[in-house]
Amino acid sequence: MTRYKLTLAYDGTDFAGFQRQPNQRTVQGVLERALFKMTKGQAVTVHGSGRTDSGVHALGQVVHFDYPGNIPAVNMLRALNSLMPLDTEILKSEIVSEDFHARFSTQGKRYLYKVDRGRYTNPFTRHYAGHYPYPLDLTRIQTALADVQGTHDFTSFAASGGVIKYKVRTIYEATMLDVPESNQLHFEFYGNGFLYNMVRILVATLLEIGNGRRDVHDFLRLYAVKDRQQARGTAPASGLYLKKVYY
Amino acid sequence: MTRYKLTLAYDGTDFAGFQRQPNQRTVQGVLERALFKMTKGQAVTVHGSGRTDSGVHALGQVVHFDYPGNIPAVNMLRALNSLMPLDTEILKSEIVSEDFHARFSTQGKRYLYKVDRGRYTNPFTRHYAGHYPYPLDLTRIQTALADVQGTHDFTSFAASGGVIKYKVRTIYEATMLDVPESNQLHFEFYGNGFLYNMVRILVATLLEIGNGRRDVHDFLRLYAVKDRQQARGTAPASGLYLKKVYY
The missing domain is CATH 3.30.70.660 (Pseudouridine synthase I, catalytic domain, C-terminal subdomain)
Structure with missing residues (x-):
């Protein structure tokens, strides 16, 4: 298990907000689906710094997740940018310690x-x-x-x-x-x-x-x-x- | 009959180009539909300076048409901007003589x-x-x-x-x-x-x-x-x- 911190941008227009919801296209949803492909079927839960509503954009949203395996941070960025839709962009990828939490560590x-x-x-x-x-x-x-x-x-x-x-x-x-x-x-x-x-x-x-x-x-x-x-x-x-x- | 020259901007993303086509959303189509509402059912043909393809944008497309009636140019601009969809904007409206043609007069x-x-x-x-x-x-x-x-x-x-x-x-x-x-x-x-x-x-x-x-x-x-x-x-x-x- 390795904890990754991502900084990402998205155009909120075609998303029903950040947070996963059944039968809705959300940022958390497309991120978790991309990670699901990378792990070949292991569910990875993404934690955001907070929700954004439907139509709200991000220039620097931050998320973290625990990935089963250890790949270099830059490879995580490349893999996700190739798997994610074009209205999202991973700007930065970092490996962080387990006491980092995208929501609770926010200042x-x-x-x-x-x-x-x-x-x-x-x-x-x-x-x-x-x-x-x-x-x-x-x-x-x-x-x-x-x-x-x-x-x-x-x-x-x-x-x-x-x-x-x-x-x-x-x-x-x-x-x-x-x-x-x-x-x-x-x-x-x-x-x-x-x-x-x-x-x-x-x-x-x-x-x-x-x-x-x-x-x-x-x-x-x-x-x-x-x-x-x-x-x-x-x-x-x-x-x-x-x-x-x-x- | 009065001839109007319009200068308009549009986001081409959701249009199948400028030119009217059956069962497609086009710029000419939405313009002619708005004019049809204004005339309460008389068809008005819009002539563009030229086509733009699907996905191509305009910051200053020019069209002309002959309107059955004579309303001030600024009222034509206001009426069309209230009737047209939000991905189009009429920037300028002028009454022109009958020898002006949006396509043939182009320099x-x-x-x-x-x-x-x-x-x-x-x-x-x-x-x-x-x-x-x-x-x-x-x-x-x-x-x-x-x-x-x-x-x-x-x-x-x-x-x-x-x-x-x-x-x-x-x-x-x-x-x-x-x-x-x-x-x-x-x-x-x-x-x-x-x-x-x-x-x-x-x-x-x-x-x-x-x-x-x-x-x-x-x-x-x-x-x-x-x-x-x-x-x-x-x-x-x-x-x-x-x-x-x-x-």
């Missing part, structure tokens, strides 16, 4: 969210960015992003249905980059953990602030009320990328 | 071809770039591009099956841009006309020259032999974009 994560500001949906980014065609005051968004950074109770920003009760998280960095050449905004959030749908709710709230439909410091009120109904919007999955997992 | 076209140089297929560009993972000497390609410019008999670079006998065309510009941040090469070809599959065959030949599998001045030999069998490769449709049509 933090970084998400990217792309917003297309065009008047109409851009045919080439419709699966790769959220779309917000309304006016935005970027200065208001920058001001609000300062309120996102820090340690807060994000209860108002967690989709209901989660089982996690403790909803205090620390956001180390919350930034927005204006990319005029592609008419996009790129938001990045780096924090010690994220609740279910949290990034997408943060982005929807930031856009409403930029559009003037919320007070510029509405985040402070939303932290206090701890009420998901107050932060109504959820930006589309298509704009979200799991960029990096920190260990 | 030239500009194509873009994107090549992804990554070791493995990039999940995010698999539908939007050709993939060439082999070593390339870019200086050799630049030298060969100078041989592409000018007036030549492109018989060796035309897919068989075309009905056009006269195969002399003039390429005003043939350029390559190295885009290291995305690990891509961007080829552009601006000429007075292009034969069937010509850009894709030119790119495949240029890559073979860059890889050292052909003499750096092989284009001169290929112009002379007038034999499609000598320029074997055809780069994939996914990398090709009709960028601009000149009138």
Whole structure:
């Protein structure tokens, strides 16, 4: 048995999310199927750093698994890239010790969210960015992003249905980059953990602030009320990328 | 009757090309269907500047049609963008005189071809770039591009099956841009006309020259032999974009 850590990218468009589900095409599912071929029939369970939802992309998702045998890390990368479908790519393969766990060893994560500001949906980014065609005051968004950074109770920003009760998280960095050449905004959030749908709710709230439909410091009120109904919007999955997992 | 000229972009991935075909999803087909809805049942024939093949994209395809009625050009743009699917976008709408014809008035076209140089297929560009993972000497390609410019008999670079006998065309510009941040090469070809599959065959030949599998001045030999069998490769449709049509 050898433990491998993989860093992988995927286009989430044609996946029903990361996590294995019966009769659905998932990232965990195609990875485990490729490993099943390599072991000639021994089941290998893949552990991800966390789930990504249907339509959500990854630039640096991390997984680990225990492989029955010991092949060089680079051969694992080559074999999996030849067996996996073209909407996934293994970027890095490492042999790690048995105390590494893709989920439990996580120190933090970084998400990217792309917003297309065009008047109409851009045919080439419709699966790769959220779309917000309304006016935005970027200065208001920058001001609000300062309120996102820090340690807060994000209860108002967690989709209901989660089982996690403790909803205090620390956001180390919350930034927005204006990319005029592609008419996009790129938001990045780096924090010690994220609740279910949290990034997408943060982005929807930031856009409403930029559009003037919320007070510029509405985040402070939303932290206090701890009420998901107050932060109504959820930006589309298509704009979200799991960029990096920190260990 | 009013004649409209439209400039449109589309993601060719899910289209069986531009030209209307029975039981196939085509760009001409979805445009004519949208116009059929607008006229409440009168058929409107759309004329394109030329066909694009299945999987080929457009950043600036041009079409014209005669619409029974006279609505402002900007309203035509809004109406069509609301009726057309999200993998198409009308970029510009103009009312033109009856001597404008999208195909016959063409003075030239500009194509873009994107090549992804990554070791493995990039999940995010698999539908939007050709993939060439082999070593390339870019200086050799630049030298060969100078041989592409000018007036030549492109018989060796035309897919068989075309009905056009006269195969002399003039390429005003043939350029390559190295885009290291995305690990891509961007080829552009601006000429007075292009034969069937010509850009894709030119790119495949240029890559073979860059890889050292052909003499750096092989284009001169290929112009002379007038034999499609000598320029074997055809780069994939996914990398090709009709960028601009000149009138």
